[in-house]
Amino acid sequence: MxxxxxxxxxxxxxxxxxxxxxxxxxxxxxxxxSGQLLREGEGRVMGVYNHGLSLYNKGLDCIRELRDSVDEVKSAEIIKVSHILINQAEEMKKSELKVI
Known part of the structure; x- marks a missing residue:
């Protein structure tokens, strides 16, 4: 079927x-x-970068799970989590601009 x-x-x-x-x-x-700033002694940038990389990886996991999911309830939960991650990423971008 x-x-x-x-x-x-x-x-x-x-x-x-x-x-x-x-x-x-x-x-x-x-x-x-951030690599350039680290060479100039700006250590806090690496923390922001690592947080961004973590968000990106979580987002990829959500996309993969959503694609593989056949359970509607589970898909709705993944979409909800994805929206939360997107909001966090947008907040990180705002703080990224302040750092640069």
């Missing part, structure tokens, strides 16, 4: 994948900047 696919769920997956792909590019740029 062919499983029905919820288009809204696919759209949410694509939205999350695009967000985290862009966030990854931002993290790579931030890694370069």
């Amino acid at each position: 062919v499983q029905r696919i919820d288009i809204r769920k696919l759209n949410k997956i694509n939205e999350l994948e695009n967000y985290w792909a862009g966030f990854y590019d931002s993290l790579m740029l931030f890694a370069q900047i």
Whole structure:
């Protein structure tokens, strides 16, 4: 039997994948900047970078879980967690701008 696919769920997956792909590019740029600042003696930047990397990895895990999930309730929980992670990432970006 062919499983029905919820288009809204696919759209949410694509939205999350695009967000985290862009966030990854931002993290790579931030890694370069933080490396430069570390060489100049700005040690707190590494903590912000590590936090961002952790958020990125959690986001990827959520995307993978969402894609593999067939349980609607579980998918809803993953989307909820993903929104929380996105909000945290946006807050981190704001603090990143203050650091730079």
